[in-house]
Amino acid sequence: MKKKILFFSLFFYLFTFVYSQNINNKYLSLTSTAKENSTTSVSFSAKxxxxxxxxxxxxxxxxxxxxxxxxxxxGFYYNIYRKISSAAGxxxxxxxxxQNVNENIYVDTNITSNTTYIYQIEAVDSFNTKTLSETAQITSPSIILPYKPNNFKARQDIEKVSLVWDASMKGSFEIVGYNIYRGKTKEDIKFYKFIKGQTKYNDEEVEPAIRYFYFISAVDxxxxxxxxxxxQNVVPFPAQRTGLVTMPTGYRNNIFDNFGLxxxxxxxxxxxxxxxxxxxxxxKKTDGMGKIGVSLLTADVKxxxxxxxxxxxxxxxxxxYTLLFKDSLGASSVSGIEKTFTKDSTLVQMYGGYLASSIKTIYNINFHLGAMLAPEGYLPVSFMGWLSSYISSEETGQNYIKPSSFAYFIGMDRRIPFFEKLPFRIEYLVPWHSNExxxxxxxxxxxxxxxxFINFNIGYFHFPGGYSWIGYINFRFTVFPNPYK
Incomplete structure (x- = not known):
């Protein structure tokens, strides 16, 4: 009898255990195949x-x-699992x-346009019992990308490149800006800068005389x-460095391989x-404003x-080589020096050769030294004789100026602090034989x-018996290589 009771007790225990396991089949566990604190990839033990x-x-x-x-x-919290439908395994x-999702809603923002995703939801209760959903799939919306910018141009400028383009048409979202890509070769082009809400950009972080390659794209x-x-490719111009004011420097514009010319x-x-x-x-008196009216047109080859x-x-x-023109409305009073230099002509020729040297020092300061030689009376600095009527070409005159065949000049230029695009230059001209x-x-x-800076400049002219402050305008253009101001 005891054996029968023991047999039925054992049978009842096994039946109860099997039944409870079947009841608990709907609480399934997930086996993680990733390390903690990393993106989790899981496999499911049952449906x-x-x-x-x-x-x-x-x-x-x-x-x-x-x-x-x-x-x-x-109370439940939820985990969201996803894979792409084309992925195998x-x-x-x-x-x-x-983080744990506490509500039965989730917004997936890390998606790719027009892609089919498969999702499963895992619910976890307060006893850490996990319930897994069925799989469900959906295809993400198709996104219209921004349209390519049109009429993109890269233009040469002095020590910078000017980029311009037309505004892009939007796709699914508003345009917020443009990505600029840049490189010194086509193969070297990389992302350079994001420009917000503009259709132009001046790239001043360039080296003059170096070729740059650009393209852009719109960003929504x-x-x-x-x-x-x-x-687009372009070579930014160097700043004008071949001249001081009226005199040359030892520099050249090294924009292309121009063999030093x-x-x-x-x-x-x-x-x-x-x-x-x-x-x-x-x-004897103090002079006020007075007309001089002299034009100088000079060719400088170096x-x-x-x-x-x-x-x-x-x-x-x-x-x-310089041509000097007298303004008929001015300079008529400059009679004393005309006899020597102009020979009563309104058109005067001056020419000469020179040697110039330049060196860059600290704080972007450049120093220049030059010497000029010419036949007597034709020295290019002879235009100084037209700057005052109180100097004389006659040896018996009180303020006699002897013609010179040699002159030297000293110069300096540097960038003005906080105005780096406005170089300041100064030159000092001395005709050798005209001075004791x-x-x-x-x-x-x-x-x-x-x-x-509006190209209006101030000069100081000192001569035997006096001085004057003069006003003038000045322009220098490079014609080789590649004309630019």
């Missing part, structure tokens, strides 16, 4: 019988909203939520990028004196035989110049 009734909302083109039915009334599901509010434009055209118009003083005993790109200093030899003490001269001219 779940519970229907979560997953529904999707794809009304927003940049996200998928997922909603589902709760598996019970007790049972372990391709990735956990996409980084969701970070989607348009097709890239065609590649450089050709400039220079135009100077000396308007008149602003203020001055002279010491002639019979007419060969730089040592280049500062390769050596600390730069040296060049060249020649200058050429190294401590009494007859000299100091010219100043601020580049790109």
């Amino acid at each position: 779940n019988e519970f229907k979560f009734n997953i529904i999707f909302d794809t009304s927003a083109v940049n996200s998928i909203k997922i909603q589902w039915q709760k598996p019970g009334e007790q 049972s372990a391709d599901f990735i956990k996409i939520n980084t 509010a969701q970070g989607n990028e348009s097709e890239k434009t065609e590649i 450089n050709a400039d055209i220079l135009f100077t118009y000396i308007i008149g004196s602003i203020n001055g003083e002279h010491t002639d005993e019979d007419i 060969w730089t035989f040592i280049n500062d790109f390769d050596f600390p200093a730069s040296f060049g030899v060249g020649g200058i 003490k050429p190294l401590m001269p009494d007859y000299y001219l100091i010219n100043t110049f601020i580049d790109r």
